[in-house]
């Protein structure tokens with residue numbers, strides 16, 4: 136039991152979730168390594184959501200609202216860290232949740248589907264061997280024909296790069312590492328911790344739904360992902376000078 140007064144309470148609770156995720160067969164062991172890398176970058180960010188991330192969240196919300204067929208991709212880390220928020224976002228956007236794994240197994244696909252359903256998801260898509268994305272060599276090439284395959288905007292938090300590069304679609308990601316291939320290849324990169332981003336993204340989707348199409352298009356046009364990545368790196372380095 137971690138006392139709430141512990142200075143690293145939030146961080147330790149997040150670790151605990153991932154540990155439980157591995158124990159319950161949802162998160163892969165590699166997910167722990169991925170999380171450790173994320174933690175290091177979060178430390179450099181002072182574990183807070185900066186303006187560059189808030190601006191990326193704005194652009195992401197506008198893009199998701201304007202999308203004709205947005206899809207939310209779920210992996211073993213996001214499923215344990217923010218299951219409730221993923222389901223809420225999916226409902227607010229009327230966007231399907233699709234489980235798509237790098238270290239895939241039928242058992243883990245089913246466990247993640249069950250976890251999302253427990254948190255209120257009505258339908259959860261799984262990959263099908265009949266729908267294959269070109270230029271991807273990992274198991275993530277298999278997708279659902281009514282999900283990622285036909286999506287115009289794909290939300291892929293905590294990715295591992297191959298798909299962000301190969302998807303000929305608008306890709307929105309959350310990645311604490313601004314140097315990762317995913318971060319550099321995505322259309323919108325939210326450099327922040329997924330546990331802080333998701334509630335803000337849901338809030339922005341709610342607020343921006345009230346805006347007209349032109350204002351949403353402007354929010355996307357005014358956004359510059361390269362600048363976001365540069366600003367995030369500058370923020371990480373400035374305290375080191």
Ligand code: PTJ
Nearest residue numbers: 165166169170173210211236237238295310311312328329
């Ligand atoms: O469940 P699977 O099989 O699909 O595997 C999922 C992981 C995440 C293990 C897989 O996609 C992977 O190996 O990813 P990478 O290449 O380690 O990249 C994950 C990225 O997410 C890294 O750049 C981390 O910095 C970042 N990251 C980790 N935890 C968080 C994060 N970004 C935001 N919030 C986090 N909590």
